[in-house]
Amino acid sequence: MSVLIYIDQADGHIKKASYEVLSYGAKIAEQLGTTAEGVLLGKVQDDLAGLGKYGVKKIHQVTNDNLAHLDGQVYAKVIAQVAEKTGAKVIVFSNNVDGKAIAPRLSAKLKAGLVTGAMALPDTSNGFSVKKTVFSGKAFANVAINSDIKIIALNPNAFQVTEGAGTAEVAAFDAAVDAPKVKVTATNKVSGEVPLSEAEVVVSGGRGMKGPENWGQLEELAYLLGAALACSRPVADAHWRPHHEHVGQTGLAIAPNLYIAIGISGAIQHLAGVNRSKVIVVINKDPEAPFFKAADYGIVGDAFEVLPKMIAAVKKLKGA
Amino acid sequence: MKILVCVSKTPDTTAKIAFSDNNTKFAQDGVQWIINPYDEWYALVRALELKEKDSSITLHLVTVGAADAEPIIRKALALGGDEAIRVNSDNHDSFYIASQIAEVAKQGAYDLVFTGKETIDYNGSSIGGLVAELLDLPYVALATKFDLNGTTATITREIEGGEEINEVQLPLVVSCQKGMAEARIPNMRGIMAARTKPLKVVEPVAVDNLTSIVGFELPPAKSGVKLLPADQAEELVRLLHDEAKAI
Ligand SMILES: Cc1cc2nc3c(=O)[nH]c(=O)nc-3n(C[C@H](O)[C@H](O)[C@H](O)COP(=O)(O)OP(=O)(O)OC[C@H]3O[C@@H](n4cnc5c(N)ncnc54)[C@H](O)[C@@H]3O)c2cc1C
Ligand SMILES: Nc1ncnc2c1ncn2[C@@H]1O[C@H](COP(=O)(O)O)[C@@H](O)[C@H]1O
Numbered sequence: 307m308s309v310l311i312y313i314d315q316a317d318g319h320i321k322k323a324s325y326e327v328l329s330y331g332a333k334i335a336e337q338l339g340t341t342a343e344g345v346l347l348g349k350v351q352d353d354l355a356g357l358g359k360y361g362v363k364k365i366h367q368v369t370n371d372n373l374a375h376l377d378g379q380v381y382a383k384v385i386a387q388v389a390e391k392t393g394a395k396v397i398v399f400s401n402n403v404d405g406k407a408i409a410p411r412l413s414a415k416l417k418a419g420l421v422t423g424a425m426a427l428p429d430t431s432n433g434f435s436v437k438k439t440v441f442s443g444k445a446f447a448n449v450a451i452n453s454d455i456k457i458i459a460l461n462p463n464a465f466q467v468t469e470g471a472g473t474a475e476v477a478a479f480d481a482a483v484d485a486p487k488v489k490v491t492a493t494n495k496v497s498g499e500v501p502l503s504e505a506e507v508v509v510s511g512g513r514g515m516k517g518p519e520n521w522g523q524l525e526e527l528a529y530l531l532g533a534a535l536a537c538s539r540p541v542a543d544a545h546w547r548p549h550h551e552h553v554g555q556t557g558l559a560i561a562p563n564l565y566i567a568i569g570i571s572g573a574i575q576h577l578a579g580v581n582r583s584k585v586i587v588v589i590n591k592d593p594e595a596p597f598f599k600a601a602d603y604g605i606v607g608d609a610f611e612v613l614p615k616m617i618a619a620v621k622k623l624k625g626a
Numbered sequence: 627m628k629i630l631v632c633v634s635k636t637p638d639t640t641a642k643i644a645f646s647d648n649n650t651k652f653a654q655d656g657v658q659w660i661i662n663p664y665d666e667w668y669a670l671v672r673a674l675e676l677k678e679k680d681s682s683i684t685l686h687l688v689t690v691g692a693a694d695a696e697p698i699i700r701k702a703l704a705l706g707g708d709e710a711i712r713v714n715s716d717n718h719d720s721f722y723i724a725s726q727i728a729e730v731a732k733q734g735a736y737d738l739v740f741t742g743k744e745t746i747d748y749n750g751s752s753i754g755g756l757v758a759e760l761l762d763l764p765y766v767a768l769a770t771k772f773d774l775n776g777t778t779a780t781i782t783r784e785i786e787g788g789e790e791i792n793e794v795q796l797p798l799v800v801s802c803q804k805g806m807a808e809a810r811i812p813n814m815r816g817i818m819a820a821r822t823k824p825l826k827v828v829e830p831v832a833v834d835n836l837t838s839i840v841g842f843e844l845p846p847a848k849s850g851v852k853l854l855p856a857d858q859a860e861e862l863v864r865l866l867h868d869e870a871k872a873i
Pocket of ligand 1: 511512513514515537538539540541552553554555556557568569570571572573574575576579589590591592595607608609610639663
């Protein structure tokens, strides 16, 4: 019996979300009185044994040319082999783009109940239930997993990374790997920017910013804070900003430590994508803007007056 | 060439979220039901666009739900599509729903199955992957663009910090999100036509649920906003640094 954690990587580096699932999976193993093991597909430049400090005892690494790109069908089959060999009873993924492609497949393959969007450690006092976000973050559901093997996909930024001491044993795992059916012909990454889904701080603008020519100030603030940029849906629809920056019900759902909303009214569909942010700051000239009800800090004022002052203050703080 | 689009019924995006029966049920009073936005705007509309380009395409819609899902599937038919199938079943878990869809897909020998990225109520984002595995087909999740050339699909999918272009042979399952198509509204002709389109009701196959909802809870209310006047931007930055420790 073990808890098996899927370690996600991109371009030879372990993703931040993987540290969260490692910490989370190790805690579950502790809860169940068993050991946490990891599974990694492909090669990475990072130090794998060092992942032991997150509580994982052993890492099964499968290397094969067929694993160069994600094909959920191929990946799930490999992970199933590792799960069987290690007698995994709980399998943990991040509920990120890769987790969404693989975890459901593994669930069907192993007839293992799946809870995606997990927010907390499972409650094992009476059965096994996991708290997950529902209604686009407006509520939580406690979902019992009744199958023998259980799969959890943990929401990014939902669990605190915990570091201790220890090294993990890294072992090559010899798996049968099918040829992928999904061919990757191109990868386009927005270089240099912080990916919105992984950002700790997000600076977001709405229709109150009046036009794309005014985004320079938001870009400067974001740059100073090491933040990613986001926007409301009308802003993306009007092509003031690229579509991948659109957050909300129909855009990306994010959960940064800090979300700064400038000139956004706070419509319920917008809140659905950002309400899991830890701290929300709203700058809006209308004191009645609904966003203030969801905010921790707010400034009632004109963005074009507030922004330069904020930028100056951040510069002073950062000593720039 | 046959396409199956999975359509689910969800509460309107502005619906009040409240629970009844000791927090075990979603309180449905006064709730408006809509087609899950991802299913309508992206999966269905993209399938319609493909059909408009190639009239040999047959387009079917499927929903797993009780009789109260029929207005929703009719509304979807008003946008377009040839026929709808309702698997007659009350709410069940994702594995159960996916098993029903997989059965319909097998029976109909579809070349392409579209789902939405996620339901806006359960937020599972898992039906597509479950269906694909049950059918042993490739699956591309979170697609933002989809094009067909014969039996080769070219798909753009979201990855962290960018996108990836995939090429896959049909048959295939795809989950759809923003970018796939522009939203459209049904016109009068579509609404009239939908009334006479076939809506088949089939009984579910026996499947065990792997999960069950124990109860719901609402997030704790925010303790209230700390409001500052317009000239206090510097104080805000200080609070974010010293008090919230967020920067
Ligand atoms: C099914 C559905 C799904 C949707 N999905 C999404 C989604 O995913 N994401 C999303 O964002 N929206 C979504 N919407 C749209 C949503 O309902 C709102 O229309 C939208 O969020 C409003 O965007 P906004 O706040 O930028 O613009 P507005 O509502 O126009 O608000 C602009 C705000 O800026 C303020 N303002 C104006 N000038 C200034 C100034 N000089 N300084 C400071 N403040 C100023 C105003 O007081 C106002 O509050 C969806 C709608 C539907 C029906
Ligand atoms: N009851 C259902 N009937 C038909 N399709 C569904 C149903 N539930 C979910 N789907 C489809 O699966 C997608 C993902 O749902 P979910 O995994 O629940 O987030 C939805 O966008 C729909 O396309």
